[in-house]
Amino acid sequence: MSEGRELMARLGPSTVKFDTGRGGTPDLTNQDIAAALGMVPAGLGRELLEALWWPDSGRRRSQRLREAVIRLVAPEYVRQQQALSVARTEFGIAKACMGWAGSPVTDAQRTEHRRAEAKLEATRALCWPNNTMEQLGVLAGAIVEEMANSGCCKACQGLRIQGAKDGRGVIECDACGGAGVAPRSGRERATAIGADHSAYRRYWQPVYEWMLEHMRAAESLAARDFNRMLARAA
Numbered sequence: 126m127s128e129g130r131e132l133m134a135r136l137g138p139s140t141v142k143f144d145t146g147r148g149g150t151p152d153l154t155n156q157d158i159a160a161a162l163g164m165v166p167a168g169l170g171r172e173l174l175e176a177l178w179w180p181d182s183g184r185r186r187s188q189r190l191r192e193a194v195i196r197l198v199a200p201e202y203v204r205q206q207q208a209l210s211v212a213r214t215e216f217g218i219a220k221a222c223m224g225w226a227g228s229p230v231t232d233a234q235r236t237e238h239r240r241a242e243a244k245l246e247a248t249r250a251l252c253w254p255n256n257t258m259e260q261l262g263v264l265a266g267a268i269v270e271e272m273a274n275s276g277c278c279k280a281c282q283g284l285r286i287q288g289a290k291d292g293r294g295v296i297e298c299d300a301c302g303g304a305g306v307a308p309r310s311g312r313e314r315a316t317a318i319g320a321d322h323s324a325y326r327r328y329w330q331p332v333y334e335w336m337l338e339h340m341r342a343a344e345s346l347a348a349r350d351f352n353r354m355l356a357r358a359a
């Protein structure tokens with residue numbers, strides 16, 4: 126999986142031929158690699174692939190990465206805010222209905238009030254911070270940096286799996302959650318986004334982990350496409 130990424134990391138201004146190290150396969154030139162990259166579908170994964178493995182190009186394309194990150198995060202943020210707005214409205218209605226125009230409060234109204242209140246609290250608990258969009262650049266920068274520099278998971282050696290406890294077959298590695306890389310600590314992530322550790326745990330962890338998971342998945346898919354195109358070019 127990583128071979129294409131590593132070849133790409135060696136892309137430079139020269140037209141040196143690279144030995145793919147796969148014995149028997151023809152050498153790939155920069156042009157072959159760039160052409161294969163050009164066939165990877167546009168989007169977040171492709172932009173991450175370039176930002177992580179071909180930083181020179183990634184820097185030139187930073188605007189596209191920014192747009193792709195916004196396209197990833199904004200719809201989910203909007204969905205959460207809409208759910209919160211609906212829950213708040215329903216709670217307001219339930220409150221207003223209790224003893225409407227001086228009439229006695231019914232059990233059904235009390236039940237509905239409790240339900241709406243619980244729903245509002247649960248919805249609020251799932252919402253990312255209000256200033257998520259303002260902090261998006263900082264979050265994305267820290268996540269790209271984590272993706273670029275995190276080492277192999279020591280528990281599974283990057284294989285993403287571990288033996289099942291009942292001894293039958295394999296399951297997703299517990300230590301890395303199947304990502305194959307060592308997760309950074311909350312403290313390290315807090316520092317990277319300029320927050321203190323308690324603020325990270327309380328507010329930022331859910332959005333950080335959600336973005337990391339989606340960005341990693343997008344980059345892996347793009348890397349798979351890239352490797353397929355390279356194999357075709359070789």
Ligand SMILES: [Zn+2]
Binds near residue numbers: 284301303304
């Ligand atoms: Zn692991």
